[in-house]
Amino acid sequence: MEMHQIRYFIAVARELNFTRAAERCNVAQPSLTRAIKLLEEELGGPLFHRERSRTHLSELGNMVLPYLTQMYEQTQTVKQQALDFTKLKHTKLKLGVMCTIAPTQLVELIAAVQSRHEGIELQLFDASAPALEERLIGGDLEVGIYCVPGREHDERLHYLPLFREQYMIVVPPNHPLSSRNAIRVKDLNGERYLNRTNCEFNGYAGPIFRERGAVCETVYRSDRDDWILAMIAAGLGFGFMPEFSIPQGGVVARPLIEPEFWREVNLVTVRGRPHSPAVGAFVREAMRTEWLGQPALAVRMASAKRGFEPEALD
Numbered sequence: 001m002e003m004h005q006i007r008y009f010i011a012v013a014r015e016l017n018f019t020r021a022a023e024r025c026n027v028a029q030p031s032l033t034r035a036i037k038l039l040e041e042e043l044g045g046p047l048f049h050r051e052r053s054r055t056h057l058s059e060l061g062n063m064v065l066p067y068l069t070q071m072y073e074q075t076q077t078v079k080q081q082a083l084d085f086t087k088l089k090h091t092k093l094k095l096g097v098m099c100t101i102a103p104t105q106l107v108e109l110i111a112a113v114q115s116r117h118e119g120i121e122l123q124l125f126d127a128s129a130p131a132l133e134e135r136l137i138g139g140d141l142e143v144g145i146y147c148v149p150g151r152e153h154d155e156r157l158h159y160l161p162l163f164r165e166q167y168m169i170v171v172p173p174n175h176p177l178s179s180r181n182a183i184r185v186k187d188l189n190g191e192r193y194l195n196r197t198n199c200e201f202n203g204y205a206g207p208i209f210r211e212r213g214a215v216c217e218t219v220y221r222s223d224r225d226d227w228i229l230a231m232i233a234a235g236l237g238f239g240f241m242p243e244f245s246i247p248q249g250g251v252v253a254r255p256l257i258e259p260e261f262w263r264e265v266n267l268v269t270v271r272g273r274p275h276s277p278a279v280g281a282f283v284r285e286a287m288r289t290e291w292l293g294q295p296a297l298a299v300r301m302a303s304a305k306r307g308f309e310p311e312a313l314d
Contacts, residue, residue, distance in 0.1 A: 003075060005039040006068045008032045009047060013065055016055045093278040096125045096132040098146035099198050100225070101265065102245040105163075106145070109289045113282060120278050128198045133157075136270060142279050144268040149261075150204040159266040160283070160298040163291035167201070167261035168253040170232050170239040170246055177238075178252040185212040185258055192237035194228050195221040199240065200263060208259065244292060264297070 011021040012032070022029040040047050047061035057065065097106065113120055125135070129146040136144045137156060145162070153159055169183045177183050188209070193216040195202070209216065219237050222228055225245065232239050233250040242263060246253045267286050269275065287296050294300065 001039055001042055002035070003072070005035045006072050008035045009039055009061075010065070010069055010072060012036060012048060012055070013057055013061065016057075018055065091119055091276065091278040092121045092123055093143065093276070093282055094123045094125065094141045095282070096127065096135060096141040096144040096146070098129050098132060098144075098200070098265070099126040099223075100196070100200060100242060100245060101145065102242075105244060105291070109286055112285045112289060116285065117278070117281050120281065129200050133268070136268060139270075142269070142275065143282055145265060146268065147200055147263045147265045149200055149263055156271055158269050158271045160268075160286070160296070161301065162265050162267055162286065162296050162298070163294070164262050164264050164297060165242045165244055165292065167256055167263065168241055168243050168246060169256050170229070170241050170251050170253045172233055172235045173250075173252050174235070175238070175252070177254065180254055182255045182257045185209055185214050185256065188214045188216055188238065191216050192219045193217060194219065194231050194237040194239050196225060196228055196239065196241065197221050197223045201240070201261060205240065205261065212258070267298075 008021065008025055008027070011024045012018060015021040015024060018033060018036075019029055022032040025032060036047065043060065043064060045060045046058045047064070048055050049058050110122060113122060125132075125141065127135070129148045132141065132144045132146050133148065133154070135141045137154075169177070169188065171178050177187060180187075185208070191214075195218050220228075220231060225241070228239050228241075229247065229251060231237060239251075240256070240261075241253070243253065243255075267283065269279065269283070287299055289296065291297070295303075
């Protein structure tokens with residue numbers, strides 16, 4: 001049976017008049033009558049009894065009416081949901097954000113998505129980079145914003161670089177190293193270290209420190225940066241943090257050098273996976289957004305290859 005046949009049948013059942021039902025469906029009456037006849041042939045009996053000017057449902061018509069009505073309404077609901085989805089109305093987007101990224105670095109992007117695509121409902125999940133990557137590959141997330149330094153990119157994933165950010169050594173204002181413009185790795189030998197357990201450099205920076213002669217005593221571990229910062233301010237040790245995640249007061253941050261540590265934060269999706277229009281809209285907004293005062297790193301890289309300035313991009 002065809003959906004238009006069901007629509008015509010429901011209209012006649014409501015109007016109990018073929019002429020009015022045809023007008024309601026905006027179709028010629030012979031076309032409506034023919035469609036009802038074909039439906040009756042398929043269902044094996046008359047759906048209506050026509051007695052001169054009076055039309056009423058047959059016993060078969062009464063029996064199938066609730067089922068066909070439900071089928072038609074569900075189909076209309078599916079069509080509307082699909083339309084809303086393609087037009088970005090009431091569309092959920094599951095975004096995973098690395099928990100070491102300061103919220104202030106994402107506010108501009110989220111505001112742009114909200115203002116230009118009101119139908120997108122962002123669902124934010126924050127976690128460590130490895131946890132986000134696992135959920136992204138597993139299908140629990142559609143987009144991730146994170147980085148995993150010191151490791152090759154996963155071939156299953158597609159990466160768009162957003163920004164680079166230097167890592168700093170954070171000490172209390174009265175610490176001897178606070179007077180320096182930069183702090184060398186070897187200067188940290190013997191210092192007390194406050195470990196951020198979600199730091200993306202965990203397991204990677206330690207061997208480099210030891211190779212440069214810096215052996216530090218880890219005195220505290222926490223997955224909360226605010227606790228780490230409070231303990232730094234209290235003089236209990238030093239921290240190792242990304243530059244733009246450090247508040248202005250209470251502590252002093254200096255660039256770590258010899259060697260420097262940088263993180264490159266990427267917008268990550270699964271390569272080859274069919275994505276919703278919401279994902280496409282989010283990626284476009286991320287490429288339009290300024291990150292740490294500059295266009296996205298992916299935009300700058302593409303601009304350099306083409307030989308023109310990022311501002312020329314639409």
